[in-house]
Amino acid sequence: MARTPSPDGDLFGEAATAQTSAPRGAVPLAERLRPHELAEVIGQPHLVGPDGTLTRMLERGSLASLILWGPPGVGKTTIARLLADRAGLVFVQISAVFSGVADLKRVFEEAARRRRTGARTLLFVDEIHRFNRAQQDGFLPVVEEGTITLVGATTENPSFELNGALLSRCQVLVLRRLDDDALEQLLRRAEAVTARKLALTDAARAALRAMADGDGRAILNMAEQLFAANPSAPLDEAALATIIARRAALYDRDREEHYNLISALHKSMRGSDPDAALYWYARMLAGGEDPRYIARRLTRFAVEDIGLADPGALTQAIAAWEAYERLGSPEGDLAIAQLVLYLATAPKSNAAYRAFGAARRAAQATGSLMPPAHILNAPTKLMKNLGYGAGYEYDHDSEEAFSGQTYFPDGMSRETFYRPAGRGAEQEIKRRLLHWAKLREDRE
Template identity: 75%
Template structure:
């Protein structure tokens, strides 16, 4: 049966000879309906950002293509770094038919059909590049199905995975593929994407310099997610004033409700108890504790809040506070009311009279903010375990100094991610047990500098 001709002026066909300006404008308008991330998809490997170690002039993948020695590959990297795009562009540059499936939606029948189609093309001299997204989601039997078609050259396989191939793929398939590690997009690459987006839209993002950096950090190295957020910002009116970091966060995230307002008195009393303890007033704390019990509050709820207070407001100033409070809770569970309430009252007095420090609470908050800002930075290679040959070849564990084997059991090595400056989140106070901890940390800081000088760092 003859294929029907493409209708005149069809979006995928040629323009009619009498194509008007209005038609061209309409086609441009339809193109702009596509998502921004799709409109900015690279059309050549040279346009792919953030993967110069693979696609630069001396990159592994570019050398492979230049030499005509393309093999089956596993592209291992986080979301939004261009795995699908790279596979499609490799097929185009290598002159191969591009076939794509997803392990999430495909089964044995789909694989059989894809392999049969590739075999037919192979018989006519046309090669096939089979791209398998989320290849780690296939089970071992499904992964084994790729072995004969890869070995016979029926397909050149490119699998994409966000999981460590050493654990996610079986050894037989892994041995027939070369693993290429894609990096999360760094600040420079993300900045380049934003500049391309602004050029495509024709105007700047309504952001201050600080908010622009925050937007990049929020993307966590995911270029697709970055462009999706940028598209939301471009939808704002043209006259929108530049948003600062706080306004940006409010726009792109929803705030969860803090509490049920129908029980305001309940929260008022627990707040009074908590703040009386923080103010080291055991008498006021006992009063609010008694008020809550008289009001019919579940003593277990109070015990839970006391345990929280011990961690949040006392912390390492008196590490025993957690144990005392947990023991009081256990005692209540054994004795019940009213006898067990005396143990909770003892915990209230202990917490009210203990030295106070929120240093751990503050340190944890600072660490969470840093973790959110830095995203998915990898630990330095020297502190990674290397249980597989691939991980050993990638340098995992090289140069690790076992602290117990060092003088004073302290190596002073860096344990923060590469590319992140050392932070001092925990600042112990000069109260209670934390006074001694502070002395210990100061000693280690001096010893760390000494070790670094010895290593010539």
């Protein structure tokens, strides 16, 4: 089956032979290195290795509709093409960015005609998450009837971006970001197919792999620029940077990476690892995150994960937030960095967080029980005659300023919501609560 070259093909394998008769100089290096077989695809052994998911699926002759989820340049388009070849399906490709309802209808009608002649269609939909919900629903009948085998590609979390009904009819496969070894394999394939060695020092070669940030297409495009530059001597890291620009880190402030990184920051601080926490904070800033959002989340952390183990944590959080508002970036970024270090190294307790949750559940369960009469305010004679405030003991007049009276509603037994962790300042709070509990027990 003839292949239709794709300008955005995104993974390259060990095959080092051109797939076109056009002059080598006219064909991008990435296209020349496109694999001929699934086994040649680099970096995804869990899918295309001997025991990979797709390998087993093809051996059984049961290719399901798929959603390929992964970052750019890891092989989604290439894998879809090779699946069509192996399964004997007609490969049709559309992009959700440039296609609408009319395009989908035409593709479905052509697939139905093809099916009547005994041919089957693999429809590859690039950026499938960009179709709206109604357009996604349009795939349901043709997938269910077997008119098409759908392979959708997305860089976004399918759980957030795709209809549940469509997801239930497809198997989601995760493609991994290319690691350093996989990127080095691609560089070697590039050198083999061009019969040239990249003029880079070892440190610059490592820097080039880092610049690609896990994107196979990106590293081959950068290699192609270096071949074209044809330096007379191996480039060091500084010289490399004058020719190649570092690829921007993947980060979208309203997409999954946003939540992944704030989760990493939060959990690093909870795990008392200031170095990891600083790293994730720096990653978020590098991705363009608004420091105010980070300050807000750190303030929440101060009360959720530290609480009364260090009552100063909340004060520090508000102070850092205010400092950023006064200074802005980049000066104010350091105030938030200091806060990250403070929170990561502070004693941890979620006792206040758990206590509040337990109290809310109890409040919902007990409805509108009245406070006990002795703690009701009695500003009028009628209220005093009804017993409001009767029997109230003013704690400051009691020994140790503790009366031990009950303050829970009549008809509700005493509950213990707050259980200090015994770390940091909560160690002293725990001691006081145990002492008061003993006084209350003696009174009763």
